[in-house]
Amino acid sequence: xxxxxxxxxxxxxxxxxxxxxxxxxxxxxxxxxxxxxxxxxxxxxxxxxxxxxxxxxxxxxxxxxxxxxxxxxxxxxxxxxxxxxxxxxxxxxxxxxxxxxxxxxxxxxxxxxxxxxxxxxxxxxxxxxxxxxxxxxxxxxxxxxxxxxxxxxxxxxxxxxxxxxxxxxxxxxxxxxxxxxxxxxxxxxxxxxxxxxxxxxxxxxxxxxxxxxxxxxxxxxxxxxxxxxxxxxxxxxxxxxxxxxxxxxxxxxxxxxxxxxxxxxxxxxxxxxxxxxxxxxxxxxxxxxxxxxxxxxxxxxxxxxxxxxxxxxxxxxxxxxxxxxxxxxxxxxxxxxxxxxxxxxxxxxxxxxxxxxxxxxxxxxxxxxxxxxxxxxxxxxxxxxxxxxxxxxxxxxxxxxxxxx
Numbered sequence: 001x002x003x004x005x006x007x008x009x010x011x012x013x014x015x016x017x018x019x020x021x022x023x024x025x026x027x028x029x030x031x032x033x034x035x036x037x038x039x040x041x042x043x044x045x046x047x048x049x050x051x052x053x054x055x056x057x058x059x060x061x062x063x064x065x066x067x068x069x070x071x072x073x074x075x076x077x078x079x080x081x082x083x084x085x086x087x088x089x090x091x092x093x094x095x096x097x098x099x100x101x102x103x104x105x106x107x108x109x110x111x112x113x114x115x116x117x118x119x120x121x122x123x124x125x126x127x128x129x130x131x132x133x134x135x136x137x138x139x140x141x142x143x144x145x146x147x148x149x150x151x152x153x154x155x156x157x158x159x160x161x162x163x164x165x166x167x168x169x170x171x172x173x174x175x176x177x178x179x180x181x182x183x184x185x186x187x188x189x190x191x192x193x194x195x196x197x198x199x200x201x202x203x204x205x206x207x208x209x210x211x212x213x214x215x216x217x218x219x220x221x222x223x224x225x226x227x228x229x230x231x232x233x234x235x236x237x238x239x240x241x242x243x244x245x246x247x248x249x250x251x252x253x254x255x256x257x258x259x260x261x262x263x264x265x266x267x268x269x270x271x272x273x274x275x276x277x278x279x280x281x282x283x284x285x286x287x288x289x290x291x292x293x294x295x296x297x298x299x300x301x302x303x304x305x306x307x308x309x310x311x312x313x314x315x316x317x318x319x320x321x322x323x324x325x326x327x328x329x330x331x332x333x334x335x336x337x338x339x340x341x342x343x344x345x346x347x348x349x350x351x352x353x354x355x356x357x358x359x360x361x362x363x364x365x366x367x368x369x370x371x372x373x374x375x376x377x378x379x380x381x382x383x384x385x386x387x388x389x390x391x392x393x394x395x396x397x398x399x400x401x402x403x404x405x
Contacts, residue, residue: 124396
């Protein structure tokens with residue numbers, strides 16, 4: 001929900017819609033004619049829909065344009081095209097609108113993401129009992145003071161409170177640096193908007209989730225959870241292969257449901273919603289793969305979307321859409337570690353690639369590199385961008401502001 005004044009006169013724009021945003025346009029039909037309004041993606045015009053705003057059984061569509069960080073005396077404007085054409089079918093109308101959508105969005109420049117301030121160390125796991133099973137030098141039922149987080153994600157609950165989930169395990173010797181990564185941490189931020197909860201050490205541990213004992217029939221490993229809200233429920237996808245999923249009503253109690261059918265073979269999953277469907281990314285061996293999913297239970301059409309440059313393996317991929325183009329963030333691992341310092345096992349070079357097609361990135365179109373390990377790129381309630389990092393520059397999870405230039 002957008003942060004807003006309590007006396008703001010509109011209520012429609014602050015309620016959740018059952019419809020999904022895919023492209024910046026909408027249309028209505030009356031007396032055999034269709035009126036379509038087509039916007040630029042980079043203007044971030046908000047579409048809203050009232051199920052009965054035009055009368056019983058007759059929905060109403062509106063748009064709002066918010067300037068989140070306005071400057072007094074500065075001119076702001078957005079672009080829109082309107083089409084008034086005979087209505088034959090939805091498919092025919094989409095064909096008619098498509099070239100106009102492309103035209104009004106032409107000329108979007110490539111932006112460069114940049115970390116715009118220091119990292120704030122918001123979370124470090126507290127000591128806890130390792131649930132097992134025994135592995136390397138870790139013993140089930142034993143208390144360990146130091147725990148290590150890694151790949152993670154962020155999600156807001158229905159009350160607007162921020163949660164983080166991610167890989168965790170007790171710290172081990174350097175010969176078994178990833179041993180015991182069989183459950184996920186769950187951290188809860190204080191109440192408030194994201195900018196208000198970016199306070200050192202303020203995100204607190206909740207009971208860890210989905211250890212092997214709660215996932216009978218699965219492999220022991222539970223890596224890189226990614227949470228998506230769909231139809232009032234929270235879906236968590238986790239790896240490594242085979243990708244599996246669990247569902248929760250409240251982000252605290254999770255029910256595992258086994259493997260995603262036909263999921264891409266890889267690890268470190270993330271999800272982007274685009275073109276009316278979910279798209280699930282994973283990293284393979286020196287590559288990033290992505291597949292389409294309508295329901296977060298079954299996948300189709302796995303394709304390689306990036307081949308990494310020689311000598312660099314892929315970790316923790318994610319895609320964001322900005323200014324009507326796509327940016328792939330992928331952490332790199334070059335295999336070099338002197339085993340003298342734990343941070344050396346968590347390299348903090350993130351490569352950023354740009355493409356107009358989310359299924360076709362190229363290592364030659366690298367736009368920048370960022371100092372982050374296993375980053376998440378996300379926005380707060382007011383549209384500000386942020387980047388997170390695990391084990392760098394601090395042990396635990398840290399968050400820094402991100403800007404596009």
